[in-house]
Amino acid sequence: MPSFKVLLVANTSWYLYNFRLPLLRDLRAAGYVVEAVAPHDSYTARLQAEGFTVHNWLVTRSSVNPFSEAHALVDLLRIYRREQPALVHHFTIKACLYGTIAAKGARIYRVINAVTGLGHVFLGTRKRSRLMRRAIRPVYKAAFMARRSTVVFQNAADQEKLIQLGITDGKRAKLIRGSGVDIEHFNPAALAKAPSPGAFHQPLQLLFPSRLIREKGVQELLEACQRLWADAIPLQLLVAGAIDAGNRSALTPAELSTLQADSRIRCLGHVADMRAVYAAADLVVLPSWREGLSRSLIEAAAMERPIITTDVPGCRDVIDHGRSGLLVAIQDARGIELAIRLLLDNPDLSHRLGKEARRKVIAEFQVSLVNESTLHTYQRLLGVSLDRKPMLQGLF
Template sequence: MSPSPSKVLLVANTSWYLYNFRLPLLRDLRSAGYQVEAVAPHDTYTAKLQAEGFTVHPWLVARSSINPLLEMRALLDLVRTYQREQPDLVHHFTIKACLYGTLAAKAAPVHRVINAVTGLGHVFLGRRKRTRLLRRGLKPLYRAVFMARRARVVFQNADDQEKLIQLGLTDPSRTRLIRGSGVDVDHFTPPDPSAGRFHSPLQLLFPSRLIREKGMEEVLEACRTLWRQGVALELLVAGDLDGGNRSSLTPADLAALRAEPRLRCLGHVTDMRALYAASDIVVLPSWREGLSRALIEAAAMERPIITTDVPGCRDVVDHGRTGLLVPLQNASAIALALRLLIENPSLAAELGRNARQKVLAEFQVSLVNDNTLLQYRQLLAAPIRPSRFRWRPRLA
């Protein structure tokens, strides 16, 4: 009798995340012979995952909550799921899934864990006194999670990896660097060459959810500078408000954007290929990223890119070769970079061509998923040494 396939659970704080960023991984795991299922709050994307043939176990978690009772409920809900499903390996995405998932794995127990750090949040990066105190208080918990036995910590950029190592929250032997979730380079293919030709007015694309840390305000200020200088350009905003994020723009902010005569709010765009193809330049001056999927998609489409010199953005763009980097929260620098590309369309085309070559070499989804499946094979092949101590919560 052949052995039963290893059962793996992919866990995130939204079904939206798993569908939009990890669907190719789910498919590749299934093709590799794993019994693969998902754990996430049920939302409008749950049915799409189910239509792909994947079971989605519900998780009672609120993305932005800090209510102790709700957080304990989220933890215990994962413990119940892990004890019921008895997976061989769990793969956590986003920080709450990493924290609560690792504790739940210890309680269940699940002996093999991958924690994917998709970006460092305000707890690690904030400078306010309250945030520093919170970081200090949570440090033992983070260390327990990222130093857990039989757990691997996967980072999307080297800056985040080095930050957690320097803080003493993990060690190099437990970490791996895997470049995001990858993109399908056959899906995101460039349109017909158009070197030296921009639309009139120029089409500038901002591809992001409407949260402040993505740099929407800086982009708008830069555009206003160019409009005052007589530059003919139209700003396309492809993204929705994110009510689950504390930094989301408000409905009033969105109404103000829509009142701009040379700005088009497109909302959520399901298939970005046509929009990238119709755009002349892509701008995303994010304050920090894990690894920007939008920038990688734009690069695969050979779009010239302007982004910030911060982790998760500079990993995609090599300044002057595959795009332009500008300082953080600097609208004047964005305006100057836009002017440079507008006045030098051949440079813009060269940057776009180079950008796709970098994607082919580093960010193809096949490369990313092959590396991820290697982590699965290594962890599942390692012998299990049961821990002497284990936390066992009382579950009513």
């Protein structure tokens, strides 16, 4: 296979390191010259220590200043013209939009735009969301209907939504389910003290593994916990996530201080390696309003944790209700409370759900399967025969 140069592009080095490092490694092992494009941050050095060049993209994730955004677009065009890759793979929305424009200016004809989730603009029902959706729809359509663009979705609902809106079409859309997890790394058998699912602690250890933003359902979970505490149910809430300063719906520092002051809540902040946290949890609850495909749920499932989540895209894709976890309605604190009570009262059910959750991850979400699908997409776009895979033998 010829040695093709490819660039993986995102609005933070943090994202590429935490979610796409296995893909970077597998692409390199398959014979690609693979480099990263992202703003330099505290995770840049970790990518560089892995042997990857990280081109510094001068973009600010949360900025809406038109001059700053124009500068970010020009800077990305400069990188593309200088590096001249055979293919660019964009993650996060600014990378997708600006990257597709920059690819056209740099005459790069193979573009993958990865939709990691639809934001509130596409999902909101308020007048402001509808007006914003109408305003930005032509921009999205220009990027996702471009001849050079392949659009990768993490769940079928997001894919169908954008097809219905005319932003992309079935010819360009492809479903690849998430970024995958390493089932050997997230393996309870590898931890000496990992309890069996359903073997509950006293007090019950309830884990919320997410950034502290309202769309993750943190307020509904807190309300459910208050109901349980009011009935004197011994329960400790573990919060593994930090405030996302770049997100407008993040909890405020004052709200975080209130959580930290409650002795029944342990705020762990951002945890680099979640295995021990999952292993210490009796139940994992993520009542998110919507996900692209929840990485934390897949990790928890791989660790055989009984899971309660919402019946929304990106969550119900991970959990089969009553088989590998429980689904509740969106923004339903009472439903969360009842689901916790059900599992607390039925440890055998919790055990079965945890075991089945890991089996589903092995069958559908392990990183080798996800990366193999991505590599096949690269081969198709680059004209490499899928029957000739000398560089891929032994990888999967």
